[in-house]
Amino acid sequence: MEEKLQTGHIILPDHELYEEKRKVWNGLINRYPAAIFECKSEEDVVSAVIYAQKKNLEISVRGGGHHLAGTAVCDDGVMIDLSSMNAVAVDAKRGFVEVEGGATLADVDAETQHYGLATPTGTVSKTGIAGLALGGGFGYLRGKYGLTSDNIISVRMVTAAGDVIYADKDEHPELFWAVRGGGGNFGVVTSFIFQLHAVGPEVLAIDVMYDYKDTKQIIRNLEEYMEDAPDEVSVNLAIIQLPPAPILPEHLHNKRVVTISGMYSGNPEKGEEVVKPLRNLAEPLIDSTGVMPYTALQKKLDPMVPTGLPVDGTSLFFKELDDQVLNILIKGIDDSKLPMVMVQLWALHGEANRVSSHHTAFAVRDARFLLIIDGEVPKDGSSEDLGWIDAMYEKLLPYSYVKSSYLNGVKPEEQITKNTYAENYKKLSEIKERYDPDNLFCHNHNIEPSNFKKANN
Structure with a gap:
C-alpha cells in the first residue's frame, strides 16, 4: 500500500494484528475490512478518508466499538480506528x-x-x-x-x-x-x-433488588413515583437472571430478579429521603443503596457486558406501559430459551424531555420510558432462539411511542431510522447531501443523502 500515516499505522489483512484489531465488543460481529487505519492524529484521519475516497471504499469509524450492531467495523471497506486518540x-x-x-x-x-x-x-x-x-x-x-x-x-x-x-x-x-x-x-x-x-466526587447510588414475581407492582409504583420525581433522580429498572456467583447468597443463584439502579445527583443526605419510595416499590430482596464515588457508580454495570459475549438486542420508546405491554414483556421473558436475557426500562423525565424535538437532531423527547432488550445469542442456536429478539420487537412495536427506537441500542434498519428521526429526517438528509453526498459514512443508522438514490438509479 502506497498510503502512509504521519503517526499511526495501517493494518492490512496479512498483518499480525489484523485479527485482533478487527474485533469489537460484541462477539456476534465478524467482519473483514480491507484496511484498518489505526489513527493517532487528526492528520491520520484525513489520510484515511482520502484513501477511502480514492479507492471508492465505504468507511466505518471505531470510537469505543461498543454499538450492539458492530457499526465500528465493515466488510471490504476502510475501518478508521480512533481508539489511540483518547486525550x-x-x-x-x-x-x-x-x-x-x-x-x-x-x-x-x-x-x-x-x-x-x-x-x-x-x-x-x-x-x-x-x-x-x-x-x-x-x-x-x-x-x-x-x-x-x-x-x-x-x-x-x-x-x-x-x-x-x-x-x-x-x-x-x-x-x-x-x-x-x-x-x-x-x-x-x-x-x-x-x-x-x-457532580460528585461522591453521589447517592440507588441499588435495590426485588423479586421477579412482583414485576407489575414494581413498574406501576415506579410510574407513579416518576410523575413528580425531581430532576436529580434518574432510575433504570432491569429484569435479569442472577448467575451462581459466590458473592451472592445461595438462595439467589439463578434467580430472576428486578433491579432498580440509578442516582441522586444532588446532596446525598437530602437524596436519602427523596429516593426512599424507590427502596419500597415492593418487598426488597437486597438493598445496597448508599453513597459511593461517582466514578465507581459509572463502572458498576461493566461486568454485565463482558467483551466477546455474542449479543443481539433491540429498543423502543414508550409513552405508556399498559397491561398489554407488560404481559408481552413478561410472557416473552418466561418463554425465552436464550442463555441470558436482560430487559431494561429506563424512566425518562426532567431536562432530557424538556428540549424541543427540533432543537437538535435527537427527536424523541416526549417518551416516558426507554425499553432496551438484550440477549446472549448462542452461535449454534435454533432459528427460534435467534429470532426471539426480533419477535419481541414486532410484538411491542404497535404499543410504542411513534414506533421510535434508541438508535444506540438497535440494529440499523431504514424504517427504524426514519421512524425515530420523524420530521427531522428530511433536514438530516439534506445536510448529509452537503457533507457526504456519496454516502461514504454509511455503516451506522444511515441517513441517505437527499439525492443519493436518484444519482444511483
Whole structure:
C-alpha cells in the first residue's frame, strides 16, 4: 500500500494484528475490512478518508466499538480506528472538557472528577464517548442535565471531502444541529467540547433488588413515583437472571430478579429521603443503596457486558406501559430459551424531555420510558432462539411511542431510522447531501443523502 500515516499505522489483512484489531465488543460481529487505519492524529484521519475516497471504499469509524450492531467495523471497506486518540483536557474555569473521538466514558470521568465535574454520559464505562454522544446518550444525569448530545458545545470533524471543519452554534450551525443525535453520518468527529456540571466526587447510588414475581407492582409504583420525581433522580429498572456467583447468597443463584439502579445527583443526605419510595416499590430482596464515588457508580454495570459475549438486542420508546405491554414483556421473558436475557426500562423525565424535538437532531423527547432488550445469542442456536429478539420487537412495536427506537441500542434498519428521526429526517438528509453526498459514512443508522438514490438509479 502506497498510503502512509504521519503517526499511526495501517493494518492490512496479512498483518499480525489484523485479527485482533478487527474485533469489537460484541462477539456476534465478524467482519473483514480491507484496511484498518489505526489513527493517532487528526492528520491520520484525513489520510484515511482520502484513501477511502480514492479507492471508492465505504468507511466505518471505531470510537469505543461498543454499538450492539458492530457499526465500528465493515466488510471490504476502510475501518478508521480512533481508539489511540483518547486525550481528555478539562478547562475547569470555563466548565468545559475537550475530548478526542477515541476516548471512553471512563477516560472522561477520570479526568473531570479531579475537579468534581462531569458531563452526562452512559452507564457502562467502556463505551466510547463519540458514538454515545452522536447518537444521544442516556445516563444517570439525564434528568438534571439532559442527554450527552445536549451537552456538546462544539466538534472538530473530518468530512468526506477530507476537510477539517469546526462546528458549533455559530460556525456550520446546520452541521452542529445534525451531529447532536444524527450519528456518525456526516464525517469523523476527531474531538468534542462538552459542557461540565458540578457532580460528585461522591453521589447517592440507588441499588435495590426485588423479586421477579412482583414485576407489575414494581413498574406501576415506579410510574407513579416518576410523575413528580425531581430532576436529580434518574432510575433504570432491569429484569435479569442472577448467575451462581459466590458473592451472592445461595438462595439467589439463578434467580430472576428486578433491579432498580440509578442516582441522586444532588446532596446525598437530602437524596436519602427523596429516593426512599424507590427502596419500597415492593418487598426488597437486597438493598445496597448508599453513597459511593461517582466514578465507581459509572463502572458498576461493566461486568454485565463482558467483551466477546455474542449479543443481539433491540429498543423502543414508550409513552405508556399498559397491561398489554407488560404481559408481552413478561410472557416473552418466561418463554425465552436464550442463555441470558436482560430487559431494561429506563424512566425518562426532567431536562432530557424538556428540549424541543427540533432543537437538535435527537427527536424523541416526549417518551416516558426507554425499553432496551438484550440477549446472549448462542452461535449454534435454533432459528427460534435467534429470532426471539426480533419477535419481541414486532410484538411491542404497535404499543410504542411513534414506533421510535434508541438508535444506540438497535440494529440499523431504514424504517427504524426514519421512524425515530420523524420530521427531522428530511433536514438530516439534506445536510448529509452537503457533507457526504456519496454516502461514504454509511455503516451506522444511515441517513441517505437527499439525492443519493436518484444519482444511483
